[in-house]
Amino acid sequence: MSKEAANKEVFLRMTKRDSISKRKAWAIRGIAVVLSLILCALIIVALTNDNPFQVYLGIIDGAVGRKRRFWVTVRETMVLLIIAVGLTPAFKMRFWNIGAEGQILMGGTATAAMMIYFGNAMPNWLLLLVIFIVSSLAGMLWGLLPAVFKAYYNTNETLFTLMLNYVAMQIVTFCIVFWENPAGSNTVGIINGATRKGWFRNIFGQQYVLNVIIVLIMTLAVYLYMKHSKQGYEIAVVGESQNTAKYAGINVKKVIIRTMMISGGICGLAGSIIVSGASHTISTSTAGGRGFTAIIVAWMSKFNPVAMLLVSAFLVFMQQGSIQIASQYGLNENASDIITGILLFFLIGCEFFINYKVEFRKSKKEVQ
Amino acid sequence: MSLLLTFLQNAISQGVSILFGASGEIVTEKSGNLNLGIPGIMYMGGISGLMAAFFYEKSTGHPNAFIGLLISLLVTMLASAFGGLIYSVLTITLRANQNVVGLALTTFGVGFGNFFGGSISKLAGGVGQISVKTTASAYRAKIPGLSGIPVIGDLLFSYGFLTYFSVILAVLLAFFLKKTRKGLNLRAIGEDPGAADAAGINVSRYKYTATISGAAIAGLGGLYFVMEYLGGTWNNNGFGDRGWLAIALVILALWKPVNAIWGSFLFGGLYILYIYLPGLTRATQELCKMLPYVVTIIVLILSSKRNKHENQPPASLGEAYFREER
Secondary structure, eight states: OHHHHHOTTOOEEEEEOSOOOHHHHHHHHHHHHHHHHHHHHHHHHHHHOOOHHHHHHHHHHHHHSSHHHHHHHHHHHHHHHHHHHHHHHHHHTTOOOOOHHHHHHHHHHHHHHHHHHSTTTSOHHHHHHHHHHHHHHHHHHHHHHHHHHHHHHOOOHHHHHHHHHHHHHHHHHHHHHHHOSSTTSSSOOSTTTTTOTTSOOOBTTBTTHHHHHHHHHHHHHHHHHHHHSHHHHHHHHHHHOHHHHHHTTOOHHHHHHHHHHHHHHHHHHHHHHHIIIIIOSOOTTSSTTHHHHHHHHHHHTTTOHHHHHHHHHHHHHHHHHHHHHHHHTTOOTTHHHHHHHHHHHHHHHHHHHHHEEEEEOOSOOOOO | OHHHHHHHHHHHHHHHHHHHHHHHHHHHHHTTOOOTTHHHHHHHHHHHHHHHHHHHHHHSSSOOHHHHHHHHHHHHHHHHHHHHHHHHIIIIISOOOHHHHHHHHHHHHHHHHHHHHHHHHHHTTOOSSOOOHHHHHHHHOOOTTGGGSTTHHHHHSOSOHHHHHHHHHHHHHHHHHHHSHHHHHHHHHHHOHHHHHHTTOOHHHHHHHHHHHHHHHHHHHHHHIIIIISSSOOOTTTTTTHHHHHHHHHHHTTTOHHHHHHHHHHHHHHHHHHHHSTTOOHHHHHHHTTHHHHHHHHHHHHHHHHOOGGGSOOTTTTOOOOGGGO
16 A cells, blocks of 8 residues: 555546445446447447447347347347356356367267267157257266366366367367268258257247257256355355365365366257257357357356346347348448457446446545 | 478468467566457457558559558557557456456457458448458568578578568567566566565556557467468458467467477477378368367476476466555
8 A cells, every 4th residue: 555655647546345236236337338339339330321220220120120030039148148057167166167169069069969870769859868968978078178187287277178179179070071961061061951850849839948948947957056055165165265175175176077067068068959959050160159258248247147147138139130230231240249349348347347436536635 | 302391381381370479478478467369369450451451552553562561560560459458458457357358359359350351342342352462462572582592492581571570579579578677577577466566666557568569469460361371361260260379379388489489380380280191081180180289288288287387377377466455
């Protein structure tokens, strides 16, 4: 604190807030969202020369305007949510799992393999069950590798999991060589398009209801596991301080490995939901950056499941909407990544104003 | 022999982008900031330089290659420095989590590159594939005379100026970090910002400067790829994962810029080895492309297992510094 007075240039004073009312915190977040939407609108208007209201009507139309678009938005929200849910246990433990992309791809590859090789060997419900188990195991393996080395050698998990993403991508391209359909296309195409084996079946006449059910069940299960089980508590203790955990008699190595198996397993399951429940094919872009976006979703929501659902829905809504706008004007659909980036910058930045109070320093000298 | 020569040449030209990225990331990490936004920043730098050259060439009837070079170089550095500024404001001033900001910046930057790369011709009035041959020719110009020497000329003198600049820059950075007072201050901040602050070093200013100039250096890697490697055009997602390889290379190089030089050429070689290995089928080629990542993982495991003190990352890497929270 002694340096504070010597520092003449400081005209803003930042102090940590002791507490902030829920209403005020949400008001700050609301302002951040509005500011980000205004900035996005300015950028879209600059590129398309359309008026901003037209642009936002276009985004709403693109995201939920038709029944089909609405369900795609729901489906994508659910995918983002389950990945964020899967990452939660690892992050609670302060384990930076940025390998969700790879874990999803491994789960997706396992799913595609089951659909291709066992498509006609068993009834569809059994096949789906096998798919869920095998894809979870594949994701689990991809989470287990960095966890073991973290537990025993304290190997940096951020970079280990990151590199495994690219190893997983090469495994996908390796498999595509054998599965490509039609030959020479270098893509797998729609798997079991005629028989629909291994596809999610319609429930209540809707294609994506099963996706919603599975994701919501997993979200609830992880919430209960983290909040009300002994293992969930152990994760929180290890995340707070490994030394405390050791002193309390928690086997830290075991917790790290077990938690990453759970985390990877759920991300693998997310891969099966994408492949079996949505795209019915596999490619290197099956995960499509959602493993990274989900990290930010989970972190910003402070692992609160309702907040995760809201943030996922908001991001997917804007993405689907901007993809629609971009295609309307013949622009590239990567516009949605720019929009996502801007929204994230504002949402990340506004957390500061929730945690800290900023005051302008007047000419008074009696600070402290 | 000539096959080996081509392999080495290609390994070097693959490595240059990665070397720029790694040099920038080393400077950034020495200040304690783990900038995972480098892949996005490299996309931003590449497309901005290309767009600047494109609009310059479009605006004049007889574009001058040298002016195009200056404009694209300047715009690239400004755009990537802007990426570094976003990261710095969010992590240093607003104290957000570094990993989260970095990943968001990569999402933004890769989208920025692909969006403008894919839409610029449409925005400029539909001229089809964009190409800036004149400016690119300045980037691709070889050293006259020396490049004519057989074998040695091909191996050492057949590249554009950015290749040599990347190596010189890495050496200069090594000198800066090891031998100058400012470099010492920067390393002190990376190891223990609290102690550096107490010693009278302006921590925030150093962190800002290091992160922004690191980003500008990394952006040159994107420009190199667009101008010299692709010859002045854009290919969506063509830059691929080289940005992540640059971050991996920082570990392989143990945070030393000089190590990054040979490391980048090694990575470049591993990246294209599958083309030169005889007897590979299409499937085994794909497995061979895993090599750079697998090598990184092995290095990561070995260095953590040996746990040598001087081979460790800066001690405060990834942590924000709040003076009032000590």
